[in-house]
Amino acid sequence: MDMLSLEDFVDDKPWGDDVPFLEDVRVADQIEGVRLQRLATRADKRGDLTVLLSALKEPIMSPPHVYLVSAEPRSIRAWVYHKRQSDRLAYTNGDVRVVLYDLRTDSPTYQKLNILDVGAANKVLLTIPPFVVHGVQNRGMAAATFVNMPTNVYDPENPDKSRVRYDHPGIPYKFD
Numbered sequence: 001m002d003m004l005s006l007e008d009f010v011d012d013k014p015w016g017d018d019v020p021f022l023e024d025v026r027v028a029d030q031i032e033g034v035r036l037q038r039l040a041t042r043a044d045k046r047g048d049l050t051v052l053l054s055a056l057k058e059p060i061m062s063p064p065h066v067y068l069v070s071a072e073p074r075s076i077r078a079w080v081y082h083k084r085q086s087d088r089l090a091y092t093n094g095d096v097r098v099v100l101y102d103l104r105t106d107s108p109t110y111q112k113l114n115i116l117d118v119g120a121a122n123k124v125l126l127t128i129p130p131f132v133v134h135g136v137q138n139r140g141m142a143a144a145t146f147v148n149m150p151t152n153v154y155d156p157e158n159p160d161k162s163r164v165r166y167d168h169p170g171i172p173y174k175f176d
């Protein structure tokens with residue numbers, strides 16, 4: 001057997017490109033406090049890699065609770081909002097529609113609706129602040145997954161999630 005020591009290993013080589021890293025992007029009438037950042041995927045012959053969240057560029061609140069959601073084709077998760085946490089959702093695959101609605105009466109974007117089509121063709125990190133209503137539908141033909149890295153833990157004793165039915169007429173969007 002060849003002898004090997006820790007000194008034989010070489011330092012890692014970072015990406016040498018200038019692809020923007022977690023670059024902010026905006027949509028029309030973007031709801032106040034919502035943030036959208038483009039995720040960049042780097043591939044090599046083994047596969048690819050996408051950074052979902054990082055404190056490299058700016059300080060961030062560490063994610064104390066990270067979970068992966070799988071969504072069946074056409075399935076709907078809506079409507080919800082949180083009173084304390086921000087959601088930080090990374091979409092990298094599938095064809096997912098996220099709909100956001102602003103019901104905060106003191107917000108400059110009160111009653112604005114944002115429709116975001118995200119997933120394989122539009123990889124993004126979406127930050128949704130407290131009290132912004134949101135829902136998600138998988139519009140693709142296969143299951144899609146996404147990762148949530150909220151700012152708070154899910155506390156089973158005191159869940160921070162308020163819900164109303166997905167077809168409530170008070171929100172001007174119909175899932176199909």
Ligand SMILES: Cc1cn([C@H]2C[C@H](O)[C@@H](COP(=O)(O)OP(=O)(O)O[C@H]3O[C@H](C)C(=O)[C@H](O)[C@H]3O)O2)c(=O)[nH]c1=O
Pocket residue numbers: 067069077078080087089134135136148154156
């Ligand atoms: C994360 C978590 C959830 N749960 C329970 C609570 C629910 O009864 C069930 C499903 O939770 P989920 O958060 O998936 O609930 P949804 O309302 O479908 O939320 C999903 O869709 C909306 C639109 C999103 O924004 C969430 O990020 C996404 O998770 O698991 C737990 O018991 N422990 C946990 O750590």
